[in-house]
Amino acid sequence: MGPDQGRLTMELIGEVVAWFTDPANWTGTNGVPNRLLEHLRLSGASMLVATLIALPAGLAIGHSGRGGLLAVAVANLGRAVPSYALLLVFLPFFGLGDAAAFPALVLLAIPPILVNAYTGLRGVDRDLVEAGRGMGMTELQLLLRVELPAAAPVVVAGLRLAAVAVVATATLAALVAGGGLGRYIADGFGLRREDRLIAGAILVALLALVVERAFTFAERRTLLPGDQRRPSTADLAPPPLQSGLR
Amino acid sequence: MSNAPSRAATVEFRHVTKRYDERAKGNPAAVNDLSIEVPAGRICVLVGPSGCGKTTSLKMVNRLIEPTSGQIVIDGVDASTREVTELRRGIGYVIQQVGLFPHQTIGQNVATVPRLLGWPKARQRERAEELLATVGLEPARYRDRYPSQLSGGERQRVGVARALAADPPIMLMDEPFGAVDPIVRERLQNEFLRLQEELAKTILFVTHDIDEAIKMGDLVAVMQVGGTLAQFGTPAEILASPASEFVARFVGADRGLKRLSLSRVRDLPLQPLITARPGEDCALARQRALADPFPYLLLVDDRSRPIGWIRDADIPATGTLTEALAVPMSPLLNRRTTLKDALSMLLDADVQAGIVVDRAGAVVGLVTVDMIADRMRDTAGENRFGPLEPDAQEDDAAPTGEGPDGPVDTLAPPEPVEA
Numbered sequence: 300m301g302p303d304q305g306r307l308t309m310e311l312i313g314e315v316v317a318w319f320t321d322p323a324n325w326t327g328t329n330g331v332p333n334r335l336l337e338h339l340r341l342s343g344a345s346m347l348v349a350t351l352i353a354l355p356a357g358l359a360i361g362h363s364g365r366g367g368l369l370a371v372a373v374a375n376l377g378r379a380v381p382s383y384a385l386l387l388v389f390l391p392f393f394g395l396g397d398a399a400a401f402p403a404l405v406l407l408a409i410p411p412i413l414v415n416a417y418t419g420l421r422g423v424d425r426d427l428v429e430a431g432r433g434m435g436m437t438e439l440q441l442l443l444r445v446e447l448p449a450a451a452p453v454v455v456a457g458l459r460l461a462a463v464a465v466v467a468t469a470t471l472a473a474l475v476a477g478g479g480l481g482r483y484i485a486d487g488f489g490l491r492r493e494d495r496l497i498a499g500a501i502l503v504a505l506l507a508l509v510v511e512r513a514f515t516f517a518e519r520r521t522l523l524p525g526d527q528r529r530p531s532t533a534d535l536a537p538p539p540l541q542s543g544l545r
Numbered sequence: 546m547s548n549a550p551s552r553a554a555t556v557e558f559r560h561v562t563k564r565y566d567e568r569a570k571g572n573p574a575a576v577n578d579l580s581i582e583v584p585a586g587r588i589c590v591l592v593g594p595s596g597c598g599k600t601t602s603l604k605m606v607n608r609l610i611e612p613t614s615g616q617i618v619i620d621g622v623d624a625s626t627r628e629v630t631e632l633r634r635g636i637g638y639v640i641q642q643v644g645l646f647p648h649q650t651i652g653q654n655v656a657t658v659p660r661l662l663g664w665p666k667a668r669q670r671e672r673a674e675e676l677l678a679t680v681g682l683e684p685a686r687y688r689d690r691y692p693s694q695l696s697g698g699e700r701q702r703v704g705v706a707r708a709l710a711a712d713p714p715i716m717l718m719d720e721p722f723g724a725v726d727p728i729v730r731e732r733l734q735n736e737f738l739r740l741q742e743e744l745a746k747t748i749l750f751v752t753h754d755i756d757e758a759i760k761m762g763d764l765v766a767v768m769q770v771g772g773t774l775a776q777f778g779t780p781a782e783i784l785a786s787p788a789s790e791f792v793a794r795f796v797g798a799d800r801g802l803k804r805l806s807l808s809r810v811r812d813l814p815l816q817p818l819i820t821a822r823p824g825e826d827c828a829l830a831r832q833r834a835l836a837d838p839f840p841y842l843l844l845v846d847d848r849s850r851p852i853g854w855i856r857d858a859d860i861p862a863t864g865t866l867t868e869a870l871a872v873p874m875s876p877l878l879n880r881r882t883t884l885k886d887a888l889s890m891l892l893d894a895d896v897q898a899g900i901v902v903d904r905a906g907a908v909v910g911l912v913t914v915d916m917i918a919d920r921m922r923d924t925a926g927e928n929r930f931g932p933l934e935p936d937a938q939e940d941d942a943a944p945t946g947e948g949p950d951g952p953v954d955t956l957a958p959p960e961p962v963e964a
Contacts (some may be wrong), residue, residue, distance in 0.1 A: 303630075304818055385891075420658070424642075424644070425648075426640060426643070427642040427644050427646060429609065429640065429642060429644060430638065430643070430644025430645075430646075431644075431646070431657075432609060432633070432638070433609055433633060433638035434633060434634065434638055434657055434658050434661065434707075434708075435605075435606055435629075435630040435631070435632070435633035435634035435658065435661055436630070436661060437630055444646075447648075448646075448648040449647060449648060451648075508961040
């Protein structure tokens with residue numbers, strides 16, 4: 300890095316700070332509050348739908364022990380297909396905008412939720428299940444009173460992985476003319492406005508971090524008093540379902 | 546039904562067979578044509594090596610496993626005709642790993658079945674506290690704790706309390722004391738037997754430990770690999786006359802000794818002995834002592850509590866008896882001491898006779914090694930499967946060519962007492 304480069308970097312930092320302090324960037328359609336709201340709305344809706352699909356499915360598979368192969372296959376498929384490709388696949392069907400991003404994000408969120416729900420339940424001590432069943436719990440009572448509480452940290456970890464991935468990937472919506480914080484990145488790129496591009500990237504990164512912390516906090520809440528488990532064990536659930544942007 | 550008074554139920558296995566893979570013809574059965582009847586209020590222990598189908602048999606009672614054929618009849622009703630959750634809520638279930646719910650407090654764990662039965666909250670809590678006290682856990686101290694905060698022994702107690710919560714007439718216990726150390730296990734066993742005296746539940750108890758089976762069982766069903774019943778009877782019957790070589794080998798070469806643990810000092814006709822108090826006239830005491838074949842006189846205090854032995858020959862010709870004449874005593878036994886423990890105490894002290902005292906410590910008689918040896922001989926039974934073939938021995942502990950009487954002789958040298 301030469302002295303020239305260093306000067307440019309300092310200049311850029313100054314421009315980014317100026318972008319953040321410019322009141323114009325905090326109001327109106329293209330202001331941070333509105334873009335943040337768009338981003339959260341898209342991410343939240345995707346997460347909600349993905350959870351409604353994947354959580355019951357994962358719990359059912361985990362409880363019955365049947366269809367485990369299906370869960371693994373779905374997970375691997377989810378990992379193999381890049382979200383960007385999905386986005387383009389959906390474009391002709393849903394048109395430009397958030398509508399095309401939405402199904403891509405749902406599909407992105409399903410694998411971690413499904414797999415963690417499944418592995419979490421499978422990981423529940425068989426003795427607990429046997430004790431519960433032997434005492435006369437119905438299958439639903441077993442699931443809700445024994446298995447789900449015991450598997451909660453792993454299940455919530457799946458939600459966390461999905462949420463972080465969705466929040467990060469929702470940025471792509473801007474590429475198909477959707478809203479959200481990705482707009483700053485796409486526009487900054489198109490208009491060669493580096494300050495805007497970098498500010499957008501910072502905002503997305505911050506949001507992902509906040510979401511990650513929030514879910515980690517929820518995970519801790521599911522741990523038991525005197526529990527030997529640490530939240531990190533939740534990450535033992537199948538390997539990296541972490542990455543969002545590919 | 547939750548208010549029904551506790552009463553035990555009979556449990557009957559009628560030609561029960563379980564094959565896990567029903568498609569394969571001629572596949573080995575996990576349980577093969579098992580027929581036993583457990584009378585109400587009794588403990589029946591299912592014992593055998595691993596793979597003998599004992600746990601499978603147990604789990605067929607609460608239908609965690611369904612029999613392939615045959616019936617399990619509880620108080621005359623075929624278990625398979627009952628609604629399965631309702632059936633299970635009426636059967637206490639204790640497993641080796643306890644299976645306490647880690648996210649629930651001890652109180653909530655104990656109240657699991659009452660909650661399933663829809664008891665009012667207050668009554669659930671009340672019942673949980675009552676049961677914690679029953680199993681020896683201070684309710685105020687334990688109620689609000691979590692399973693991970695308890696020791697293994699404490700968790701086992703909670704497991705028993707949880708199984709008892711709805712006062713079921715039947716309890717199934719699958720190696721309930723298998724996961725705790727031997728000292729805690731012994732204590733839990735004793736406490737459970739005491740508890741059972743009050744509860745009088747019908748209990749099916751699985752273990753692989755023959756000593757535990759003999760100790761806990763009113764009845765013992767010895768099972769062997771292939772899921773067949775090798776013998777069903779009282780512990781005394783099984784030890785006295787094993788029905789097959791398998792049973793003989795399973796109960797062990799030391800079954801004569803094990804048999805002794807089933808008898809207590811009170812079961813023996815005690816040998817009388819001559820006692821005297823300090824201050825008695827020596828001449829008279831000597832006369833009385835010599836009239837009795839036992840070569841010792843026991844000096845006792847004014848409440849008949851033993852002070853020490855005086856050899857007949859050492860009693861002075863004149864004067865009065867003093868404590869200084871007495872030599873240290875042999876072990877003190879009471880009527881409840883098992884013959885196995887009594888023998889062990891005598892051998893440890895290297896003496897031939899032990900003094901039996903009552904609750905107040907007063908002398909009631911003598912037990913000698915000879916008497917115990919005679920008892921062992923009497924109970925050795927027919928010994929159809931007595932001396933094991935050398936190649937059948939699991940280890941070389943018992944030399945060949947020596948019948949069950951062999952070891953007995955070595956315990957009873959011709960010499961009399963040597964206190």
